[in-house]
Amino acid sequence: MENDIYIAQKRISTENFLLKLNRQAHQLEVYKKADGQALRKNYSIRKDFVPCEYTIYEKIKEMPCLFGREDSPTPYGVFDIVKKSKVKEEYISGYHKKYERIKFFGYLVIFEDYFIHSDLYMDRVTSETFEQAEPISNGDTGTAGCIRVSQKNVEWLLENIEVGTTVIL
Structure with missing residues (x-):
């Protein structure tokens, strides 16, 4: 309890x-x-x-979920969701150690460049093809600071969580 x-x-x-x-x-x-x-x-x-x-x-x-590694931690604090995408909306990020550009599909912005988002994919993957593509994030043990959840969970969050919702990190 x-x-x-x-x-x-x-x-x-x-x-x-x-x-x-x-x-x-x-x-x-x-x-x-x-x-x-x-x-x-x-x-x-x-x-x-x-x-x-x-x-x-x-x-x-x-x-x-996964969250920030020691070299790129998720911040501590109390924040509010400031923005959210549409379900399966793509976002291109440059915060990956191995790849210059990666994508994820669906996100909620917590603070500045810190998101709650789905698995990561190569930038050539589209919103029409990502469900058949293999995520490049399989096997990761941490993130560049964001919180990463499954695609199913990010879709639940996008359907239920509103901008302004408090997030305790």
Whole structure:
């Protein structure tokens, strides 16, 4: 149960979700806004407590992920999603040690050039062909700082997570 619930004090959030990078478990955790009963279920709270001044999130999903290597770490902090792509929209990046240009399909921008995105592909792969192509990122143990999740998970994020959603890194 530990770390399955987050409480934001005196902050009324309009966002339905909260994302958290769990570096030890190599998971991107997804929390959904919950009612006060989730808090009472997990913690001893006095009966006259009024949870309406708090935003409560309960973990609903974990996504295996990679994040920044020691030489190019993912920043620590609390950020908001500032931009998101359409599902399967391509992005060309120059942040790869071996290849000058690579692509990924679908992303959420966390901070500056730090994204949550899918597997990496050669730049000749297109949005029509990437599902049949072999990702060049198979076997990677870390990233250049971004958070990388499966294509299926990035598509779920794009369908459910809004710009403005808080991300704890």
